[in-house]
Amino acid sequence: MYARLLRCHGVEERVRLGSRVGFLALHGGLEPGTEGVAARAAAASGASSYIVTQPRTLGWHVPSHRIERGESPELDRFLDHVEVVISVHGYFRPEWPDAVYVGGANRALAVALAARLRPALPELAVVDDLARVPLALRGVNPRNPVNGTRGGGVQLELPHVARLATSGDLTAAAARLTEVLVSCAAELTERAA
Numbered sequence: 001m002y003a004r005l006l007r008c009h010g011v012e013e014r015v016r017l018g019s020r021v022g023f024l025a026l027h028g029g030l031e032p033g034t035e036g037v038a039a040r041a042a043a044a045s046g047a048s049s050y051i052v053t054q055p056r057t058l059g060w061h062v063p064s065h066r067i068e069r070g071e072s073p074e075l076d077r078f079l080d081h082v083e084v085v086i087s088v089h090g091y092f093r094p095e096w097p098d099a100v101y102v103g104g105a106n107r108a109l110a111v112a113l114a115a116r117l118r119p120a121l122p123e124l125a126v127v128d129d130l131a132r133v134p135l136a137l138r139g140v141n142p143r144n145p146v147n148g149t150r151g152g153g154v155q156l157e158l159p160h161v162a163r164l165a166t167s168g169d170l171t172a173a174a175a176r177l178t179e180v181l182v183s184c185a186a187e188l189t190e191r192a193a
Contacts (some may be wrong), residue, residue: 031090033163085153
């Protein structure tokens with residue numbers, strides 16, 4: 001299914017190999033702003049990135065746990081290169097309060113990242129307790145690419161206010177969040193060296 005999405009007109013797949021820390025944005029365009037956060041954090045920290053964008057008119061959401069190895073040589077190359085991943089997603093569900101949900105199978109990194117995000121995002125709840133993260137946003141399925149490396153990863157689920165302003169620029173909250181991600185990625189890279 002993912003391979004079919006990648007062949008659609010207007011879908012772009014970009015990979016940049018840098019450090020062994022990687023940023024994913026699998027639903028860019030569909031979850032606007034996620035690609036900007038991931039790309040800026042990767043570029044500023046020297047990290048790797050794998051970013052897919054699609055036209056808003058396409059609106060095809062392939063759930064992360066349905067993206068399988070072998071469907072994209074570029075994604076496979078990215079996952080083989082990196083050791084730990086931070087995957088940036090967005091959500092809009094009126095029934096859920098605006099919060100940054102911190103999922104993914106690398107729970108130690110998730111807890112540490114959440115602790116750094118709280119002071120940077122005082123206007124938002126930062127939730128890393130999986131029992132309080134909505135099931136659809138937990139990102140702990142082993143088939144999810146965020147968990148497809150030796151060190152696993154963290155899945156960030158961001159509300160609109162932490163992604164994109166109406167002007168198309170990152171919001172102030174997204175800019176502060178990106179600064180935290182840059183710092184975290186740089187420290188992880190230094191630790192691995």
